[in-house]
Amino acid sequence: MVRLPLTLIELQRGERLGALLRSVRSERTMVDVAFEAGISPETLRKIESGRIATPAFATIAAIAGVLEISLDELWAALTADTFSPTADEYDKPARQRLAS
Template identity: 55%
Template sequence: MVRTPLTPWERQRGERFGALLREARGDRSMVEIAAAAGVSAETLRKIETGRAPTPSFFTVAALARALGLSLDELVVACAYGDEGEGEERQALSA
C-alpha cells in the first residue's frame, strides 16, 4: 500500500505538535518521557522534530498523559492552522 503524500498543512500541524511536546517536556529528558509513555526515545525524537508528523492516536494519547496535557488542549493547539476553523476552535476551547 502506497501512502498518500502529506499536504503542507499536515506537515505544519506535525511541526506544531512536535514543538508543543518539546515545550511541555521542559527540562525532562526525552528518554524519561518516552519511557513514561511507553514509546521509544527515537519515536519521540521523530515526532518532536516533525519527521513523524502523523503519529497514531494511541501514541499521542500516551505522550499527552506522560506530559500532563489533555487531548482537548492538543486539538486546540495543533489541529487547526492559523488560517481558521474559528468556530470549531472556539467550540472546542469552550
C-alpha cells in the same frame, strides 16, 4: 498499502505538534518521557522534530498522558491555523505544491 503524500496542512501540524510537545516536556528528558509513554526515545525525537508528522493516536495519547496535557488542549493548539489555504490546497500533496 500505499501511503499518500502528506499535505502542507499535515506537515505544518506535525511541526506544531513537535514544538508543543518539546515545550510541555520542558526540563524532563526525552528518554524519561518516552519510556514512561511506552515508546522509544527515537520515536519521540522524530515526533518532536516533525519527522513523523502524523503519529498514531495511541502514541500521542500516551505522550499526552505522561505530560499531563489533555487531548482537547493538544488538538486546540494544533488546529489554531495561521495558514489559510484555498480549498484546493487542503487536498494537494505538499510536494506537488512546492514543485509548482
